[in-house]
Amino acid sequence: MQTHPLKLVTIICEALAAPPLQRLLAEAGAQGYTLFTVEGSGRQGQRAGEMRELANIQVEVIVAPAVAGQLLARLAQDFFPQFAMVAYETDIRVLRQEKFAP
Amino acid sequence: MQTHPLKLVTIICEALAAPPLQRLLAEAGAQGYTLFTVEGSGRQGQRAGEMRELANIQVEVIVAPAVAGQLLARLAQDFFPQFAMVAYETDIRVLRQEKFAP
Amino acid sequence: MQTHPLKLVTIICEALAAPPLQRLLAEAGAQGYTLFTVEGSGRQGQRAGEMRELANIQVEVIVAPAVAGQLLARLAQDFFPQFAMVAYETDIRVLRQEKFAP
Amino acid sequence: MTSDILHALSANLLTPAVLFFALGLAAALLRSDLKFPEALYVTLTIYLLTALGFKGGVAISEAGLRTVLLPALAAMALGAVIPLWAYPLLRYVGRLRPVDAAAIAAHYGSVSAVTFITATNYLKGINVPYEPYATAFLAVMESPAIIVGVLLGKMSLGRQPAVFNGSIGKVLHEAVLGRSVFLLVGALLVGALCGKAGMDKVEPFFVTPFQGVLALFLLEMGLVAGRRLQDLKKVGPFLVAFAVLLPLVHGVLGVLLGQAAGLSVGGATLLGVLAASASYIAAPAAMRLSLPEANPALYLTPSLAVTFPFNISLGIPLFYALAHHLHR
Amino acid sequence: MTSDILHALSANLLTPAVLFFALGLAAALLRSDLKFPEALYVTLTIYLLTALGFKGGVAISEAGLRTVLLPALAAMALGAVIPLWAYPLLRYVGRLRPVDAAAIAAHYGSVSAVTFITATNYLKGINVPYEPYATAFLAVMESPAIIVGVLLGKMSLGRQPAVFNGSIGKVLHEAVLGRSVFLLVGALLVGALCGKAGMDKVEPFFVTPFQGVLALFLLEMGLVAGRRLQDLKKVGPFLVAFAVLLPLVHGVLGVLLGQAAGLSVGGATLLGVLAASASYIAAPAAMRLSLPEANPALYLTPSLAVTFPFNISLGIPLFYALAHHLHR
Amino acid sequence: MTSDILHALSANLLTPAVLFFALGLAAALLRSDLKFPEALYVTLTIYLLTALGFKGGVAISEAGLRTVLLPALAAMALGAVIPLWAYPLLRYVGRLRPVDAAAIAAHYGSVSAVTFITATNYLKGINVPYEPYATAFLAVMESPAIIVGVLLGKMSLGRQPAVFNGSIGKVLHEAVLGRSVFLLVGALLVGALCGKAGMDKVEPFFVTPFQGVLALFLLEMGLVAGRRLQDLKKVGPFLVAFAVLLPLVHGVLGVLLGQAAGLSVGGATLLGVLAASASYIAAPAAMRLSLPEANPALYLTPSLAVTFPFNISLGIPLFYALAHHLHR
Numbered sequence A, B, C: 001m002q003t004h005p006l007k008l009v010t011i012i013c014e015a016l017a018a019p020p021l022q023r024l025l026a027e028a029g030a031q032g033y034t035l036f037t038v039e040g041s042g043r044q045g046q047r048a049g050e051m052r053e054l055a056n057i058q059v060e061v062i063v064a065p066a067v068a069g070q071l072l073a074r075l076a077q078d079f080f081p082q083f084a085m086v087a088y089e090t091d092i093r094v095l096r097q098e099k100f101a102p
Numbered sequence D, E, F: 001m002t003s004d005i006l007h008a009l010s011a012n013l014l015t016p017a018v019l020f021f022a023l024g025l026a027a028a029l030l031r032s033d034l035k036f037p038e039a040l041y042v043t044l045t046i047y048l049l050t051a052l053g054f055k056g057g058v059a060i061s062e063a064g065l066r067t068v069l070l071p072a073l074a075a076m077a078l079g080a081v082i083p084l085w086a087y088p089l090l091r092y093v094g095r096l097r098p099v100d101a102a103a104i105a106a107h108y109g110s111v112s113a114v115t116f117i118t119a120t121n122y123l124k125g126i127n128v129p130y131e132p133y134a135t136a137f138l139a140v141m142e143s144p145a146i147i148v149g150v151l152l153g154k155m156s157l158g159r160q161p162a163v164f165n166g167s168i169g170k171v172l173h174e175a176v177l178g179r180s181v182f183l184l185v186g187a188l189l190v191g192a193l194c195g196k197a198g199m200d201k202v203e204p205f206f207v208t209p210f211q212g213v214l215a216l217f218l219l220e221m222g223l224v225a226g227r228r229l230q231d232l233k234k235v236g237p238f239l240v241a242f243a244v245l246l247p248l249v250h251g252v253l254g255v256l257l258g259q260a261a262g263l264s265v266g267g268a269t270l271l272g273v274l275a276a277s278a279s280y281i282a283a284p285a286a287m288r289l290s291l292p293e294a295n296p297a298l299y300l301t302p303s304l305a306v307t308f309p310f311n312i313s314l315g316i317p318l319f320y321a322l323a324h325h326l327h328r
């Protein structure tokens, strides 16, 4: 099966940051995303997720390597100062590369 | 710690596709899978997941590289024409390789 | 954007194993974790997750490579004999490496 | 007759159920971030189906199976034959692909429990009695059209990949043990076995708050239907017209059949509503499993975003006005 | 007056609602693994807001809009001006960053529906009548302070990144179509359109079990507030004092305004409670979207872990004792 | 006595609660896709425990602590000693590993709240009064056996890895602050503090719909137990027999103890049911934390898939028939 190398960018952040994050993803050229409701623990303590106001999400986005770099840069610049947030990228190989082209 | 290289195949699709997908995984020789209820956005628009009829799932399967190739091929052939679906593979290193042998 | 190579350790296990697992993560030097409520299937059969007593979780932890090795070793030694459990590691590249240093 | 209709309409439009549905639509169209958790949606569905089935079962145990059997068989037959004319209409007039035509036909032969419940509440609100065992009609009308539709669809396809290639046995299993049919029929059996004595125990949970729960659920259905409205353009004018006109025809058929089977005005109204309603729970699930080649937008959007709102706002009072008119 | 106060206090502290809140606090402090699923939290919120709005709407349809308008406008104005003194206080006495001061000011001008509901239950428990349309005050007080706060905050910031840079239109959309305001106002409209006839249908669901549902919800709120208690040290003594004293001042203001607007003892109490309460649902959501630079610990912790428990335990009976005293 | 038993049995088997349990079993065995969301499961548990505790607390406040104390201590002692004979039986007759024997013994000494509730409903259905403060017995019987079982298990193990190596303090914390014990005891305290006045406020939520909620919950328990049935072969014939016979013995013991402690027929029945029931919520959670070396299939499957169905269908009426017979 023919697969193509792309990047998976993963972002873990508080649920209330979802709307501006979704705007950022669209601006950066992502064609879609997948969102998980998660619980978490980190420097800001436990986030048990009973109330959306205090809950965490994980967002995963498949993008071309160039878009990944740009996305991470925008996150570091605009979001990190304001939100409890973790972001990383992973190498993946997808089917149907066209689906993810900006 | 001794770890072994395997593949993680990730499939994101509508929840209603789960039963045939589970059948396919079993046929392809996967020994297990993990299923997440997710929200998503892509070419078919938002899938907010209020109703199972309109919801998304993500399925992750750890398999040997050969099985991964076969699985992706079957997905591309049988499922992609019919379902809103994304699929990709990632390199991982597992403990206890025997667990994942078909 | 400057990213740094770290490891993502993923653990899938029964929900009732969460408390000792969280203790182990803290002991091993992880600075946080993200927890997903999942459904799954494996050697111990289906885990449909209706009752927490019978449910599955997936825990993801970002750590330095050395910590990852130690974590997997502890899991293999203390947890595998007792719990239905899968564990693997993936290479990732993170922003803000300091956040994950023990 | 016109004043009948106007009166029936206005009695329906200002009920909490219909207004909460409109509120849900508004929330979706105004893009409010209001959202029901999936668990709440499922919970409300389980509650409504269980309560409905249980009440129906108690009613059957009171009325006797004999009374119920004939009209139930008539209802079942109506459900099973609807796809037989819906399919050619969709195929040759609407020029849809065979597999899509089959899937849509299955939806319109099957029924919507929530539409049925809304109709019973409407009748209660205007003090029109109906056969309390009418739930049995709902129970027997859900599956037959799905089976007929899947068979029509399979015949139209060449070889399907093995994972979808369910035998007739599998299709039947899906249609009869799918959670909505199973819950409804199961609760009906429980009710029939418990009878009045059982009802006394659970009435404050399954009966008293029922109308309020329905209002809350319709708020959610409004949200879901509202989000689907934007897909209407994908669906095209033929299907939108189909989704209003076919229910009208089926509603009239159902009312006539109900009268012929000796039902009261209320009972005939309910049979009309059932015939007019389109499935959006059991049928989509069965199609995804057995006819995945069919396009969901083409069956889910008309039934959820057109037929469902049409029936709960205008259809129900119209079919009632007709039944009432015929009865005089 | 002292005996009034003592009596009012003891009537409040031993109610199921307040005791279940204390139980939730205890669970959090003793680190029990008790946890409500998020879906249950959302469900209870949806239920409480819908029921509250619906009842209020029916009451408005009975009382007539004319009666409601004047006191509602007064309430709205009070909400909008509170940030105007809270902001400088936080900024210059508390020495907080401008954007944090603006965010906190927005929270204290806005209101908490659950605090309001607890107050209505308190009044019912001691048989003090109140204007049933008082829900309208809650509905109109939620947004204005949020808008004022966001404007204060934006003025204090230089250029924000584009993703946060909402126009006034967007801020308004957020403040008015956010789920809590939308549900409350929407259900109010539905209730106003249905009137008494609609109420009869849904009363066993929306009214009868209401107090019990509130008790369950306060158990959960106790858990949530209790988990926040450990953040109190991050917040500092100034904000803790602020979170008790400002509500006291606002409560007195609200009671006086209510009396001036011709409300009954019960109605004046409710206006006092609303003024004293701080938002922890609508306001935090608006801040994360429009003023993400503000630190959530600084606005959420005081309002959730200090003001909310203070009001439901001591504030409500105090404001009632005041209204009662003034009325004699 | 035989006709007593037959009558008692038939009065139980056709109740909504038991029939809905059977429906859930059927759904699991027929592989229907019916499934309750986890949030609904947790919600129903929270509701049932809170309602139960609250009612019990109000009853204690009416009866006085003095009346409750002696029978409660007797109940507690019974729970604590059951593991002392269950353990050697499992170890030496059943030839189970020491740690598994300890874990199973803990489950059978502890209790099942849902079995208890089903029994109270059964008694209500046949108009047999019982001490309303009997909930206190449930509350005190949940933890002691867990503590005894964990101690037995720890003694049987060599060194455990540090992450599991809870001190006695930790074991106690788990056993007493685990969510089910905490909710039950907490709600009991709330009820005792509120008394009758508090009950008036929340009765329509916590009392009136209770039996209906139980019926819905038993549908879910049927699903869960049904899915476990396939694990029965892993468990072996000894444990299956154990899971029926030991409860029979414990039930008889409980009834006798109840009579000796001066309880009514209803109260003695309930003590019998408690003794006979096995935990499937608090005990498994405690074992996973403190004795993770024990095999869950060996303790969860017998208690959930054998003892629980046995008790709610046959055990309850049998213990009642015995209590009734002894009393004459």
Ligand SMILES: Nc1ncnc2c1ncn2[C@@H]1O[C@H](COP(=O)(O)O)[C@@H](O)[C@H]1O
Residues within 6 Å of the ligand: A012, A013, A039, A040, A041, A042, A043, A044, A045, A046, A047, A056, A083, A084, A085, A086, C030, C031, C032, C033, C034, C035, C060, C061, C062, C063, C100
């Ligand atoms: N080392 C880590 N591994 C995995 N997830 C993490 C880690 N640190 C933080 N997180 C996640 O990111 C969220 C925010 O992190 P923080 O800002 O450190 O509180 C946490 O609630 C976790 O869900």
Ligand SMILES: Nc1ncnc2c1ncn2[C@@H]1O[C@H](COP(=O)(O)O)[C@@H](O)[C@H]1O
Residues within 6 Å of the ligand: A030, A031, A032, A033, A034, A035, A060, A061, A062, A063, A100, B012, B013, B039, B040, B041, B042, B043, B044, B045, B046, B047, B056, B083, B084, B085, B086
């Ligand atoms: N670029 C992407 N990154 C991550 N997830 C995606 C992406 N595109 C699509 N998805 C997921 O796949 C589902 C189906 O995609 P689509 O068929 O494009 O609507 C979406 O609802 C998302 O959950």
Ligand SMILES: Nc1ncnc2c1ncn2[C@@H]1O[C@H](COP(=O)(O)O)[C@@H](O)[C@H]1O
Residues within 6 Å of the ligand: B030, B031, B032, B033, B034, B035, B060, B061, B062, B063, B100, C012, C013, C039, C040, C041, C042, C043, C044, C045, C046, C047, C056, C083, C084, C085, C086
């Ligand atoms: N091959 C696999 N791929 C992905 N997840 C798996 C796999 N095998 C097991 N799992 C997950 O690990 C859990 C425990 O596995 P097991 O102990 O094999 O039952 C399962 O319930 C699944 O969620």
Ligand code: NA
Residues within 6 Å of the ligand: D107, D108, D109, D110, D111, D250, D274, D275, D276, D277, D278, D279
């Ligand atoms: Na139909």
Ligand code: NA
Residues within 6 Å of the ligand: E107, E108, E109, E110, E111, E250, E274, E275, E276, E277, E278, E279
């Ligand atoms: Na306020």
Ligand code: NA
Residues within 6 Å of the ligand: F107, F108, F109, F110, F111, F250, F274, F275, F276, F277, F278, F279
């Ligand atoms: Na026991």
